[in-house]
Amino acid sequence: MQYFNLALNNLSGMIPPSLYNWSSLEVFDVGVNMLHGSIPDDIGSRFPKLESLYLGTNDFTGIIPSSISNISSLRSLDLVHNTFSGYMPPTWGRLGALQYLNLAHNKIEANDNKGWEFITSLANCSQLQVLALSNNSFGGQLPGSIVNLSTALQQLYLTDHRVCGSIPADVGNLVGLQLLMIANTSISGVIPESIGKLENLIELFLYNNSLYGLIPSSLGNLSQLGILAAHNGNLEGPIPTSLGELKKLFILDLAMNYRLNGTIPREILELPSLSWGLDLSYNSLSGRIPDEVRSLTNLNQLILSGNQLSGKIPDSIQNCIVLERLFLDNNSFEGSIPQSLTNIKGLSVLNLAMNKFSGNIPKAIHSIGSLQELYLAHNNLSGPIPLVLQNLTSLTQLDISFNNLQGEVPNEGVFRNITYLAVVGNINLCGGTPQLHLAPCSISKNRKRMPKFLAISLATTGAILFSLSVILLLWILCKKLKPSQKTLAQYSIVDDHYKRIPYHALLRGTNGFSKVNLLGRGSYGAVYKCALDTDERTLAVKVFNIGQSRYSKSFEAECEAMRRIRHRCLIKIIASCSSINHQSQEFKALVFEFMPNGNLDGWLHPKSQEPTINNTISLAQRLDIAVDIMDAVEYLHNYCQPLVIHCDLKPSNILLAEDMSARVGDFGISRILHENTREGMQTSYGSTGIRGSIGYLAPEYGEGSVVSTAGDIYSLGILLLEMFTGRSPTEGTFRDSLDLHKFVKDAFPERTFEIADPTMWLHGGQHDNAASIRIQECLVSVLRLGISCSKQQPRDRALTRDAAAEMHTIRDAYQKFRTTLNK
Template sequence: MAFASMSHPYWCIHLQAILIFCITLLWLQYTRVASASGNDTDYLALLKFQESISSDPYHVMSSWNASNHFCNWHGITCSHKHQRVTGLKLRGYGLRGVVSPHLGNLSFLRNLNLDNNSFYGEIPAELGRLFRLQNLTVRNNTLKGDIPINLTRCTEMRQLVLSSNSLTGKIPLEIGSLNKLERLSLFTNKLTGQIPASVWNLTSLLFLTVGFNNFEGSIPEEIGHLKNLSFLSIDGNKFFGELPSSLYNLSSLTVISVASNQLIHGTLPNNLFSNLPNLQVLNLDGNQISGSIPTSITNASFLQTFDISDNYFVGKIPSLEKLKHLQWLNLAGNILGNNFNNDLDFIKSLKNCSELEVLGLANNNFGGVLPDSIANLSTQLVQLAIGGNNIYGTIPATLGKYTNLIALALGFNRLTGTIPASFGKLQKIQLLELGENQFSGEIPISLGNLSQLVELSIPKNNLEGKIPPIFGNWKYLLFLYLSVNNFTGDIPFQDLSVSPLSKLLNLSHNSFNGSLPVEVGALKNLGTMDISENYLFGEIPETIGECISLQNISVLEYLNISFNMLDGEVPTEGVFRNASAISVVGNNKLCGGISELHLKPCPIKLNQQSKHRHLKFSVIIICVAVCVSLLLSSILVIHWRRKENKTSSSTAPTIDQLSKVSYQNLHSATEGFSTINLIGYGSFGSVYKGRLESEDKIVAVKVLNLQKKGAHKSFISECNALKNCRHRNLVKVLTCCSSIDYKGQEFKALVFEYMSNGSLEEWLHMDAESLDHQPRTLGLDRRLNILYDVASALHYLHYECEQPVVHCDLKPSNILLDDDMVAYVSDFGLSRLISTFNGTSNKQNSTTGIKGTIGYAPPEYGIGSEISTQGDVYSFGILVLEMLTGRRPTEEMFKDGLNLHSYVKAAYPNNLWKIVDSVLLPMQVQEKTKSAMEEISIEEPILKHPNEEKAIHSLFGIGIACSVESPKERLNMMDVTRELNRIRNAFRSCE
């Protein structure tokens, strides 16, 4: 009966419910344990990571909230079984913050990808706890610090990608423990030292990219152990010696890129391409490799890029007809060819290279005529550079078929004939360089079709006739260089006025006539204009003043109108106020101008007086108004000073009466001198960022540490040095404070204009995170501008101040940079005023016994010599060498008689590229191969700037000449500024 009752449906239902309840209890217990030990840990780690993100411009983390399970959050991948985080991928979202060390708690994490964001700070060592981690990629951020040794504990690692950051230090020796590593990518950092020997034991390695660091040493034969290596990039370092022979036995290699190192001597083996049958990229640019091009290249059927530019290769070019996939062929800057007629015969073999985009043959020893086969190249051709050879004859009109050309450079040869009208078909061309040949005839009117033209350079030819009215079609033109020809007629300023011409207009040494039209005023942004050595006449139009309306931001810097037949009055405003910025010599009918031009005074014309009666009446009204304003201002100032003298505490009598601000104002402006607002240290105090409410202005407040010996004198010295000094490259003191703080202690401070880009020291040597977390690099153009700014400030202090000033402490930390990277000399706490009485120089010292900073102070100061302007020149010379080499004068290597000056002088002039800062070597990143492992990229040098090497060579010369031991043998700042201006003009003319 009991059994019968159990079979009743009612009991069955209850039994099922009991079973379900029990199972549920067991499941809840299990999930609680699992959650407590795993899921909660992952959840909390992700929340901590989220807290470390300070900026999320695309709101990609909006899904990271309690309404979603964390496995459903954007960028998160979880395992199906345990619901543990196995992947975190937030690539390319512009996230800003630090990499949270809590990520080290994601114990199931296999893939971590934070590429292309703005993460800063250091890579947390806690990531070394991720024993399952296979892929770590954080490239293109601003991470700093060393590579954590703990990362080498992640023995499952396949990909370690840390490129394009600001990492420092050396590669950990323990990296050899990552024996499963397939990809090691460290390019574009600040790493130093040698490649650890343990790297050559990573036999699973497929990709090794360490370019654009400061690695040194030789590449050992042990690289041959990497039997699976496919991709090798060590560009832009300081590797020396020969490439090891074992490298040529790695048949799996598809890319070898060793550009811009110090690899010397030796030749490439003739069977190189036979031993490396899969090679797609061979980039040897910018070394000192010699010998012939291996003949085995004739069978390199997979080769896409062959760049041996800027080496010492010689001989004849082999046939390249089998290189059907060739895209980039750059042989420029060698000694190839024999100046024979058949030197360019190999061009015929390029007929089958249907993918060719770049052909660089410039600056070699090629001779003969330009063969007709030049017209049989790929129609995909983008760059064609054959300048700097001994090629003669005419240009084949068939070159006009290359309608995809962006750059065509045929200058510095012996080409004759006319410029082909077919060039008008090159409608994508941006650079057309034909200078220093023997072209004749007129400029073809068809060139007006080149609507994308940025630079047209045809100087030093035999061109003639009038300039056709085509300039107005060039909407992007920045450079126009037509000097040293036989052009006649009017200069077509009407057409030029509608172009964006801003870098260079050089029409000098021609036969232009007529007068300057009023349309010249439309060239508001022009950087350099040279129309000298022509037959211009007439008055200079007043509208030329409009060309320099932006002079304060260095838009127009030099005007050369010398040796014409101009007449009339020279203006005294704008660029005409600065004699060093203009040249008007050789125009005998000019008059007026500033006294430094030494022109005769202009006669007074009665009809002119009557003609401008209304203008003069307006001027009188303005003058009266100004005088009244000045009178009222004077009365107010006198009243204010008398009142202040009665109420304020006395200060040293040598301090100029600067308008003062109260301690309370500065305390409020800096939030109580909070460490959050601390932005640096001066010679005698701390510098804070603050906002003056009365001015609604961000300022820098230098608070003197009065406990430090010499601080009082430093305060007085800085006030005296700056009280009458006004120059655009001197930091401007806004006000000062001499008062009592809230503790009853004496308080002194100076308030300066705030410089948002910090100091030059930070840009040269410190990590990007120091101010704005943005990558920081200074190209040659910016370094040149900064040096000119600093030199201009010293020139002013030494020669143009009411009382000459010697700075005494010039160094990168005392050079500040504003929003536009204009440089300002600061910190005059050690400066001296120089006055002369009866021919005797008298130095007014600021602080006894302190004469500058070690490494920057001249040697004569160390033996008790008096301060002088030549001491500043020495400091400037050391600054130049530091900016060019990237080395401080106080580095450990400079001992036992070796200093920065002698270090550079030993390499000058032939080996400068061994010591120049690698940042100054122009580079570009190019995709060269594809792989299943996301993006494989390589950075390789581009063709060097045409005038870059000359500029760097000249700058090194200035640095050496300024920093010689004997003060009498040093340059003076007048010579320095003149030479820097010449270098800048030459550099910009070829940018």
């Protein structure tokens, strides 16, 4: 027997001694079970041909035997998540074929030179690519010999232990590194200048350490760097402008260093690659936000809390069109809250608390329909609370305390559940829900006046009680608002958005990639529902078929696209996994947010069911979904850097969230544009051949034309026609010269109701003649747009920006009509 695999079977007990007698074994995998016991001391002689040994995620204990180093053929050793203890054998250098060594999450010790000898020995493993030592009982000084590890080393994990000392000055010797993670340790000293020699580095994690001194300007040499996370340390001085050379950077997190000072470098704000987040919070930065913030059109989170920033928020911030979270609290910003913020339609969290803002709360905030949290506490705002705020159906958190607001507190929407703490400190507010305990608003100017002595007594008593309340509430609020390192660390961009998920965790979370968890299959792999032990969210895992080279290239293309783009209407990637599976085969997967309502195709063409209100979508929902898709495509074509052509827009690649909002997904055959040229004439390159889907593929692609934004627009046009007619472009009706485009065009506009999808009308009652005319006008407009986008010649099709604007106009007009109809 050469192969033995019992991974993920809920096995318990000890491994029978007889299993160690199979001397011909090449793969031994019992990972992700509940096995216990220890590894036999003579395992090296029992398995002389072993190439892969997987014992991870069990309850094994004891010492790791030195005889393992006698297995000269060993390539992969995974002992993660057990309770192995003691020192590591100092003879690992004999494993000349070793490529992967994962010892993380054990109790292995190394407190002196002897305990660290295995690092010196590993320098002889010239093929070592991955070394994971996180979460162990390591202590003492980090050995300088770590810089002598193989130049083939690509990933080095040194996190969550008591190691002290400094990062060796010659860390630049590890020129093959793509990922370096030194985090949650007692490492101190400066970041070595030689780190700038790691030109292959893609991810650099140096957070939760005691590193001090200046950020070396040599970091600007890391041209491939995508993630730089050095939050929660003691770094000081100005942020080097050389970071502006990191043209592929999509996460920059330097928060909580407290002694980083100076202004925000304009060069950083001119990095359009920044997409997942820019976090410079809780430092000592001063000055204004530079106008160059307009360049961050791809940014998802901007966190500048807890600095000494001042002046007005520049109107150019409205160019950050995909911003979802904006934290400017705990600074000294002044002036009025700029109307330009209301142009950021995807904003979900806006925190402007503890500044010097004055004037009224802009009524236009109600136009940010996706706003979930709004914090305006501790400013100098005055005037009434805009009544329109109660129309923000997504708003769940609102804090307007300690301002000079006056008038009646609304009592609908978010104001139904608002707490006293969220309005306290505004002495001229009245009304609202009973739990606010505010005085009722005056309804008459001619009320009988109370006796003067009683008024004085009540006023004095009220003032005393109010003062005591304010003191108590200020103490509570200070406790609530004061940032602790533990609290702030929980909201790190890196921790929240880029968790690294190992293969065995995905294996367990999908129940061994079982059919029960299967959500669907495509050309390049399968998608599974996944529930991780460490995450309350349900996730979706796309596992790629690594049988042919094109599948690997699809994985690379999708990774390259997804790591760069962030938009509320695009499916969000949680992590990627590139590893070896339990069969010693290459494993590649992407982990996404889970969409509970499946894909659009299932709603347009419900399988084996009679169409009902529960499995079809209304006209209003289709319009909202179409707007979401248009917004996503406009972002891909015009705003993200570099620009992206999706190449496979179709209903099965449109995912629907719990609220039926749409997310565009599946970037497996997407193309990244060389450069930004005139819209509609952009060309691209890609690592795979042109592959779209029949019925949605632009005609010019079949003639060998290069990929263009106009090709996506064609697919988008067909998608629109399908959404509102319910007819698939591949159904049997369409043959010879008749296709979906011609079918709609021939019936347009006289027979619009005739060709419209009748399942839309399951969701509405009877309408009078005037209402039917307005609905017909809406359908005519959207079908006209679909026809315009799906014309035969690319030059005749609508431009992305124009198509998106037209779709918004159609949807907004219909929403206005429905509001009027319901009054």
